[in-house]
Amino acid sequence: MPKKKTYHHGDLKNALIEAGVDILSQDGVSGLSLRKVALKAGVSHTAPYAHFVDKQALIAAIxxxxxxxxxxxxxxxxxxxxxxxxxxxxxxxxxxxxxxxxxxxxxxxxxxxxxxxxxxxxxxxxxxxxxxxxxxxxxxxxxxxxxxxxxxxxxxxxxxxxxxxxxxxxxxxxxxxxxxxxxxxxxxxxxxxxxxxxxxxxxxxxxxxxxxx
Amino acid sequence: MPKKKTYHHGDLKNALIEAGVDILSQDGVSGLSLRKVALKAGVSHTAPYAHFVDKQALIAAIxxxxxxxxxxxxxxxxxxxxxxxxxxxxxxxxxxxxxxxxxxxxxxxxxxxxxxxxxxxxxxxxxxxxxxxxxxxxxxxxxxxxxxxxxxxxxxxxxxxxxxxxxxxxxxxxxxxxxxxxxxxxxxxxxxxxxxxxxxxxxxxxxxxxxxx
DNA sequence: GCATAATCTTGACAGTGTCAAGATTTTATC
DNA sequence: GATAAAATCTTGACACTGTCAAGATTATGC
The missing domain is CATH 1.10.357.10 (Tetracycline Repressor, domain 2)
Structure with a gap:
């Protein structure tokens, strides 16, 4: 799933939301972690912080x-x-x-x-x-x-x-x-x-x- | 709050539930952790496992x-x-x-x-x-x-x-x-x-x- | 073209649930 | 009543979590 080429992802914000939705349907609410989402999107574990101030903000987007x-x-x-x-x-x-x-x-x-x-x-x-x-x-x-x-x-x-x-x-x-x-x-x-x-x-x-x- | 004397607590199970209720009303659902509950009851962080198989079981009791x-x-x-x-x-x-x-x-x-x-x-x-x-x-x-x-x-x-x-x-x-x-x-x-x-x-x-x- | 901002990485930290091994105390059995 | 067994509790460890700091890389605006 993670296909990284460039340093900049291009559309990471939406990719994170998508990955979040996937993980949500797979592992449920309790299995939804920022790090898993980042991994699925093919970025490092703190990359989401460039687009969401915290986990709550990502959850809000999802x-x-x-x-x-x-x-x-x-x-x-x-x-x-x-x-x-x-x-x-x-x-x-x-x-x-x-x-x-x-x-x-x-x-x-x-x-x-x-x-x-x-x-x-x-x-x-x-x-x-x-x-x-x-x-x-x-x-x-x-x-x-x-x-x-x-x-x-x-x-x-x-x-x-x-x-x-x-x-x-x-x-x-x-x-x-x-x-x-x-x-x-x-x-x-x-x-x-x-x-x-x-x-x-x-x-x-x-x-x-x-x-x- | 934690007043320990004996090695065995006596009524730890109920004490944990009480502590859980307190923490719940104070820190909310997201602030409810096994370790905090144990601390409040005056026991070590794994003592609850003698009475509850896991966190879910304590939550069920609460x-x-x-x-x-x-x-x-x-x-x-x-x-x-x-x-x-x-x-x-x-x-x-x-x-x-x-x-x-x-x-x-x-x-x-x-x-x-x-x-x-x-x-x-x-x-x-x-x-x-x-x-x-x-x-x-x-x-x-x-x-x-x-x-x-x-x-x-x-x-x-x-x-x-x-x-x-x-x-x-x-x-x-x-x-x-x-x-x-x-x-x-x-x-x-x-x-x-x-x-x-x-x-x-x-x-x-x-x-x-x-x-x- | 270059400074500045945006984006992303690496590394660290405290906090989490849970397991393993051992210490202590109670209970049960003879 | 001694002793084996069970219950209870502690210490230490592990992987995982959200988040912060510092720095690397890329894009943007002048």
């Missing part, structure tokens, strides 16, 4: 990339089910869950507090803002279609996000009782959970898995 | 203690508002939030996946089971009072927990937009969120802060 991918997944789900608010809600939540399940450590590092003070990293904040804005849009559409309760869309979006994020987090932490999970599928449980906040009854049959994600 | 305290807080809220299901729901959620805000790192280590495989620690699993059982009870009471939708109580409990846990997690991660948080108080936002799943309208005025917690 988190930002994670948030970007999550946005892509969400936006794809929204776009695929244009003019079908209920489906947008369900598939958006489903995409959120799928991302967390398949890119677990990337999800965790971005949304489970690996970065202590994300506020210090504007790019991260901006991606977070975009994601939230997308959610608010979905919520507004759902409210217009009388699928969600009326009320300030941004407040409602926080509630909806809380519900989905909580469910996904508890799944990842393996906190949900197996007497429950043995009885219903993840998708059924997700739809059941979404049902708690919708004004119409959502059934799994209304949302057959399209199997493309 | 997490279990965290879960125990959370249970105490929840049980107190439930008991205080006997025969008032709506209030039990609100104050239970409020206690969950307060615990997370005041014992942030203890909450995080127990419920935000610091332990990789909690399943391997029976005491932890048991505390988790007890907490969930308490929640199921609250949910059943609320369902009987037509405050929550009907449906399997344990599934509904997962949904309710998801909502509260997600909200608390997002608060802790500082992920919730400040354009929202500047407008409403945390308690208002929590009640607004709970309102998404209740069949009756909860207003902050119905639940004045009792200021005892």
């Amino acid at each position: 988190s930002t990339e994670g948030y970007r991918r999550l946005y892509e997944a969400l936006a794809a789900a929204v776009q695929r089910y244009e003019n079908d608010p209920a489906r947008q809600l369900v598939e958006g939540a489903w995409a959120y869950l799928q991302f967390a399940l398949h890119d677990t450590d990337h999800f965790k590092i971005a949304l489970s507090g690996a970065v202590e003070k994300e506020k210090d990293y504007p790019a991260f904040v901006e991606m977070a803002r975009q994601n939230f804005a997308l959610l608010v849009k979905i919520v507004e559409t759902c409210q217009a279609a009388k699928i969600l309760k009326r009320g300030p869309a941004d407040l409602t979006a926080v509630s909806v996000w809380s519900l989905i994020h909580g469910f996904v987090s508890l799944i990842l932490e393996d906190q949900i009782s197996h007497t429950v999970l043995d009885r219903v599928s993840l998708r059924q449980m997700l739809i059941f959970t979404l049902n708690q906040i919708t004004r119409i009854e959502l059934t799994p049959e209304m949302f057959p898995e399209s199997g493309w994600a | 997490s279990t203690e965290g879960y125990r305290r959370l249970y105490e807080a929840l049980a107190a809220a439930v008991q205080r508002y006997e025969n008032d299901p709506a209030r039990q729901l609100v104050e239970g959620a409020w206690a969950y939030l307060q615990f997370a805000l005041h014992d942030t790192d203890h909450f995080k280590i127990a419920l935000s996946g610091a332990v990789e495989k909690e399943k391997d620690y029976p005491a932890f699993v048991e505390m988790a089971r007890q907490n969930f059982a308490l929640l199921v009870k609250i949910v059943e009471t609320c369902q009987a009072a037509k405050i929550l939708k009907r449906g399997p109580a344990d599934l509904t409990a997962v949904s309710v927990w998801s909502l509260i846990h997600g909200f608390v997690s997002l608060i802790l991660e500082d992920q919730i937009s400040h354009t929202v948080l500047d407008r409403v108080s945390l308690r208002q936002m929590l009640i607004f969120t709970l309102n998404q799943i209740t069949r009756i309208e909860l207003t902050p005025e119905m639940f004045p802060e009792s200021g005892w917690a």
Whole structure:
């Protein structure tokens, strides 16, 4: 993987982020070290300091990339089910869950507090803002279609996000009782959970898995 | 703090857990090291290995203690508002939030996946089971009072927990937009969120802060 | 073209989790 | 009650970590 020719790498910053993402999916959050990242990028162990003030800054960059991918997944789900608010809600939540399940450590590092003070990293904040804005849009559409309760869309979006994020987090932490999970599928449980906040009854049959994600 | 007399400590295991809890609240999750814990307990840096197979095992024990305290807080809220299901729901959620805000790192280590495989620690699993059982009870009471939708109580409990846990997690991660948080108080936002799943309208005025917690 | 900045390397340091070997104390067995 | 075994704790070591300092190399601006 490391192919060094010139003294200057050329695009080390992005190479480090890429290497970080790789190591993250391979060794998990606890296996992500600056030195391993540097090694994978083919530079010495302190080279990253030319581009990131400390490890937190690199983690923030990796988190930002994670948030970007999550946005892509969400936006794809929204776009695929244009003019079908209920489906947008369900598939958006489903995409959120799928991302967390398949890119677990990337999800965790971005949304489970690996970065202590994300506020210090504007790019991260901006991606977070975009994601939230997308959610608010979905919520507004759902409210217009009388699928969600009326009320300030941004407040409602926080509630909806809380519900989905909580469910996904508890799944990842393996906190949900197996007497429950043995009885219903993840998708059924997700739809059941979404049902708690919708004004119409959502059934799994209304949302057959399209199997493309 | 470390007062050593005898070669054998006597109750080192619990002393280590206590020291761990202290360090956790002082230096946070990232500042929690085996060696610091050992030092605080007044023993050498490898003494903990006589009681915990590795750091994860100590973290599991600390997490279990965290879960125990959370249970105490929840049980107190439930008991205080006997025969008032709506209030039990609100104050239970409020206690969950307060615990997370005041014992942030203890909450995080127990419920935000610091332990990789909690399943391997029976005491932890048991505390988790007890907490969930308490929640199921609250949910059943609320369902009987037509405050929550009907449906399997344990599934509904997962949904309710998801909502509260997600909200608390997002608060802790500082992920919730400040354009929202500047407008409403945390308690208002929590009640607004709970309102998404209740069949009756909860207003902050119905639940004045009792200021005892 | 040359000074200056950016980039990268080498070397060091303190702190980490964990293992091995041995010292000390308690417990169990006869 | 002596003694073997087990539990507990210490000392020392190892590899790995994030980070700093000093210097080497390359690119950039005037």
